[in-house]
Amino acid sequence: MEEGAQRTIAAPARLRGIGLHTGRPVEMTLRPAPEGTGIVFRREGGPAIPAALEAVTGTAHCVTLGGPEGVHTVEHLLSAAWGIGVDNLDVELSDAEVPGMDGSALPFVRALRAAGLRAQASPRRVLQVREPVWVGRDGAWAVALPAAAFRAACIVTLEAPGPGDQAATYDPLRDSYEETIAPARTWGYERDVEALRARGLALGASLDNTLVVGGSGFVNRPRFANEPARHKLLDVLGDLALLGRAIRGAIIAVRAGHALHVALARALSEQEG
Numbered sequence: 691m692e693e694g695a696q697r698t699i700a701a702p703a704r705l706r707g708i709g710l711h712t713g714r715p716v717e718m719t720l721r722p723a724p725e726g727t728g729i730v731f732r733r734e735g736g737p738a739i740p741a742a743l744e745a746v747t748g749t750a751h752c753v754t755l756g757g758p759e760g761v762h763t764v765e766h767l768l769s770a771a772w773g774i775g776v777d778n779l780d781v782e783l784s785d786a787e788v789p790g791m792d793g794s795a796l797p798f799v800r801a802l803r804a805a806g807l808r809a810q811a812s813p814r815r816v817l818q819v820r821e822p823v824w825v826g827r828d829g830a831w832a833v834a835l836p837a838a839a840f841r842a843a844c845i846v847t848l849e850a851p852g853p854g855d856q857a858a859t860y861d862p863l864r865d866s867y868e869e870t871i872a873p874a875r876t877w878g879y880e881r882d883v884e885a886l887r888a889r890g891l892a893l894g895a896s897l898d899n900t901l902v903v904g905g906s907g908f909v910n911r912p913r914f915a916n917e918p919a920r921h922k923l924l925d926v927l928g929d930l931a932l933l934g935r936a937i938r939g940a941i942i943a944v945r946a947g948h949a950l951h952v953a954l955a956r957a958l959s960e961q962e963g
């Protein structure tokens with residue numbers, strides 16, 4: 691998200707799909723919201739759940755906001771909004787999970803663009819990274835460094851011979867979020883599928899919405915040679931979007947996941963005071 695005026699959408703947008711984890715059909719309606727609102731989720735008839743760090747109740751396999759009656763897998767929609775600069779949005783869901791669509795953020799970007807983006811009067815708030823901040827666990831790291839503008843890099847180590855270790859970078863001054871990050875799909879290891887399903891996860895995941903890594907490489911065709919690293923970057927942006935601000939700083943994530951991304955966002959929020 692670049693620095694500038696806040697934005698919302700000009701008209702409502704509706705998407706239908708199935709939850710990547712629940713496997714259940716869900717309808718999502720995106721509506722314009724006033725400046726300063728941020729992104730707010732709501733289950734039909736339920737309370738408002740802000741896309742904010744205080745509302746995070748789960749980071750295993752996806753980001754959950756608002757507890758057992760809340761919403762799952764908010765990160766790809768939040769990434770799309772942050773990536774193309776949509777600050778304020780009302781999101782209504784007919785079920786417990788944002789629709790998985792094709793496993794990437796591209797359908798959300800297209801829906802937001804089709805609804806039209808509308809500039810609002812107030813400037814976007816900006817979080818300035820003043821000192822290096824880092825969080826790490828078990829050889830995984832998420833780091834934020836002072837920099838004149840936002841940029842991000844991710845390193846993913848893949849336990850498969852073909853794709854191997856890979857990196858992805860994103861510099862909004864040079865790269866189009868829409869073209870380089872948004873199309874990267876959710877990915878996972880073929881060997882984990884049964885255990886995940888036994889725990890009631892990944893019930894909606896299929897070769898149509900997930901890039902699957904098998905023992906000898908990608909099972910289905912990747913959109914980019916480094917699609918897993920690009921998707922990790924997509925996730926990082928969606929998780930940092932929980933700060934509700936543009937970021938002036940450089941982010942580096944090495945083998946990190948949602949838990950560390952959110953921990954970094956909390957550390958940045960504390961640094962800001």
Ligand SMILES: [Zn+2]
Pocket residue numbers: 765766876921925
């Ligand atoms: Zn993801």
